[in-house]
Amino acid sequence: xxxxxxxxxxxxxxxxxxxxxxxxxxxxxxxxxxxxxxxxxxxxxxxxxxxxxxxxxxxxxxxxxxxxxxxxxxxxxxxxxxxxxxxxxxxxxxxxxxxxxxxxxxxxxxxxxxxxxxxxxxxxxxxxxxxxxxxxxxxxxxxxxxxxxxxxxxxxxxxxxxxxxxxxxxxxxxxxxxxxxxxxxxxxxxxxxxxxxxxxxxxxxxxxxxxxxxxxxxxxxxxxxxxxxxxxxxxxxxxxxxxxxxxxxxxxxxxxxxxxxxxxxxxxxxxxxxxxxxxxxxxxxxxxxxxxxxxxxxxx
Amino acid sequence: xxxxxxxxxxxxxxxxxxxxxxxxxxxxxxxxxxxxxxxxxxxxxxxxxxxxxxxxxxxxxxxxxxxxxxxxxxxxxxxxxxxxxxxxxxxxxxxxxxxxxxxxxxxxxxxxxxxxxxxxxxxxxxxxxxxxxxxxxxxxxxxxxxxxxxxxxxxxxxxxxxxxxxxxxxxxxxxxxxxxxxxxxxxxxxxxxxxxxxxxxxxxxxxxxxxxxxxxxxxxxxxxxxxxxxxxxxxxxxxxxxxxxxxxxxxxxxxxxxxxxxxxxxxxxxxxxxxxxxxxxxxxxxxxxxxxxxxxxxxxxxxxxxxxxxxxxxxxxxxxxxx
Numbered sequence: 001x002x003x004x005x006x007x008x009x010x011x012x013x014x015x016x017x018x019x020x021x022x023x024x025x026x027x028x029x030x031x032x033x034x035x036x037x038x039x040x041x042x043x044x045x046x047x048x049x050x051x052x053x054x055x056x057x058x059x060x061x062x063x064x065x066x067x068x069x070x071x072x073x074x075x076x077x078x079x080x081x082x083x084x085x086x087x088x089x090x091x092x093x094x095x096x097x098x099x100x101x102x103x104x105x106x107x108x109x110x111x112x113x114x115x116x117x118x119x120x121x122x123x124x125x126x127x128x129x130x131x132x133x134x135x136x137x138x139x140x141x142x143x144x145x146x147x148x149x150x151x152x153x154x155x156x157x158x159x160x161x162x163x164x165x166x167x168x169x170x171x172x173x174x175x176x177x178x179x180x181x182x183x184x185x186x187x188x189x190x191x192x193x194x195x196x197x198x199x200x201x202x203x204x205x206x207x208x209x210x211x212x213x214x215x216x217x218x219x220x221x222x223x224x225x226x227x228x229x230x231x232x233x234x235x236x237x238x239x240x241x242x243x244x245x246x247x248x249x250x251x252x253x254x255x256x257x258x259x260x261x262x263x264x265x266x267x268x269x270x271x272x273x274x275x276x277x278x279x280x281x282x283x284x285x286x287x288x289x290x291x292x293x294x295x296x297x298x299x300x
Numbered sequence: 301x302x303x304x305x306x307x308x309x310x311x312x313x314x315x316x317x318x319x320x321x322x323x324x325x326x327x328x329x330x331x332x333x334x335x336x337x338x339x340x341x342x343x344x345x346x347x348x349x350x351x352x353x354x355x356x357x358x359x360x361x362x363x364x365x366x367x368x369x370x371x372x373x374x375x376x377x378x379x380x381x382x383x384x385x386x387x388x389x390x391x392x393x394x395x396x397x398x399x400x401x402x403x404x405x406x407x408x409x410x411x412x413x414x415x416x417x418x419x420x421x422x423x424x425x426x427x428x429x430x431x432x433x434x435x436x437x438x439x440x441x442x443x444x445x446x447x448x449x450x451x452x453x454x455x456x457x458x459x460x461x462x463x464x465x466x467x468x469x470x471x472x473x474x475x476x477x478x479x480x481x482x483x484x485x486x487x488x489x490x491x492x493x494x495x496x497x498x499x500x501x502x503x504x505x506x507x508x509x510x511x512x513x514x515x516x517x518x519x520x521x522x523x524x525x526x527x528x529x530x531x532x533x534x535x536x537x538x539x540x541x542x543x544x545x546x547x548x549x550x551x552x553x554x555x556x557x558x559x560x561x562x563x564x565x566x567x568x569x570x571x572x573x574x575x576x577x578x579x580x581x582x583x584x585x586x587x588x589x590x591x592x593x594x595x596x597x598x599x600x601x602x603x604x605x606x607x608x609x610x611x612x613x614x615x616x617x618x619x620x621x622x623x
């Protein structure tokens with residue numbers, strides 16, 4: 001098994017909160033999302049373990065949050081007034097680690113230790129070990145209620161910091177998600193934004209087959225959340241939705257991002273087996289080639 | 301030592317009212333303390349905190365998993381959340397939240413387990429809690445404290461709030477005899493010898509401390525000198541004290557308002573078998589659910605009376621003397 005080394009990465013460009021969404025910025029963030037998919041592919045292939053499908057579907061959203069929307073300080077991960085990223089769909093953490101590393105929270109060279117013995121990059125997120133990770137996740141369903149607690153704390157301090165909770169769509173099967181929705185609405189937490197990575201596929205099949213979630217937007221609306229629906233691989237739409245969420249007052253916001261599980265690799269897209277599947281050597285080469293093509297389309 | 305306890309024991313007073321008063325006092329002293337309830341604040345008396353500090357009180361509805369998760373979020377924001385619901389709900393319905401975020405990820409959340417033991421007596425076994433200590437004790441990184449009377453609540457609550465890391469503590473629903481004098485100054489993690497004695501040691505927690513004291517006073521009339529130790533902290537167990545008592549008295553009785561499996565009796569048993577095996581008798585609920593009924597009668601029927609401790613002590617002494 002040969003694993004090509006990650007592209008040498010200098011400190012990645014950051015677009016601080018409020019930066020105008022230029023075409024160059026959109027192209028750069030889009031390109032990076034593709035490169036980060038390739039990194040995740042290397043990590044999972046290298047360890048022969050991990051979750052590719054849900055990591056690929058969240059690539060653009062995480063990249064936009066961590067390189068633009070969130071007010072963070074990689075040199076001071078515990079900065080008390082940082083924005084909070086609650087990565088509720090913990091199984092997709094290979095992408096979280098990749099994005100955090102490139103943002104400077106820990107060395108990119110540490111990424112290949114993912115899921116190894118003695119690593120800081122545990123199989124599922126662990127806040128005491130990994131800089132930039134806010135909460136443990138893996139057991140699903142915690143993101144909204146924990147995010148609501150974070151939002152209450154921010155409001156009590158009069159802080160303008162915001163809380164972003166990233167959820168999977170399969171995760172919406174869990175009852176505590178809906179408990180969290182009611183808490184968020186009861187306390188009018190407009191500093192809380194949930195983002196649903198709505199890729200339509202979970203471990204054993206489509207969400208439609210496993211536990212039908214539609215009409216998903218109506219469900220959130222009926223729980224008194226403000227709903228924004230976007231195409232979750234379109235960086236311009238993601239950036240716009242995050243800006244729009246800032247304009248909502250008096251209720252929490254959910255961004256339902258329609259995405260593709262396994263996005264970017266033709267034989268992985270929408271195939272439940274790639275929730276936790278590990279590629280063969282030939283599949284690795286083919287997938288890497290597709291992802292490199294995907295990145296190249298954004299390099300003018 | 302006996303200066304720490306009343307002789308005779310004091311009149312029964314409400315532990316949950318003491319808890320409500322202690323919460324308010326804590327709220328005045330620390331503005332980082334916030335209180336959450338799963339809509340039982342009128343049961344556990346955290347409503348007293350709500351009345352004084354409405355902006356620091358959050359009722360999340362009848363949703364115990366969210367109760368713990370919202371508290372986790374508040375702790376992430378630097379608050380000291382004290383979450384309130386019935387003890388069994390923390391130990392069962394919200395257990396995964398407790399395990400993942402408090403025990404594994406270290407969230408600095410305090411869990412107030414109300415209506416502990418058999419104290420929700422008339423509501424019956426669905427509401428009673430005799431397995432919580434065993435369940436939480438099996439999880440790493442959580443501190444477990446069992447409160448014995450109203451004064452204990454007031455002495456412990458500021459310590460629990462200041463403790464680094466998650467704490468689960470138990471409060472009885474009912475009136476309990478006043479046990480301690482104003483000299484009582486407990487510290488989390490350190491058992492307290494309340495009565496000296498050399499024949500046997502009775503190690504008790506919670507409401508069974510008062511009963512252990514009464515049993516010891518009864519035994520003294522039979523010329524049996526029982527040492528009484530309050531083991532308010534179930535985890536981390538003060539194993540040095542347990543071992544010393546075993547070496548010095550060569551017989552141990554444990555008494556708890558909990559199953560004899562996995563709680564105080566289980567912890568002491570593990571400690572003894574590793575450090576100083578001596579005869580041990582465990583007073584507690586046998587491996588069974590109880591039933592509904594008046595609290596004091598329920599305690600008697602399920603083997604938690606003073607006489608049960610006396611009998612267990614006589615049994616353990618017979619074993620000690622025959623070995």
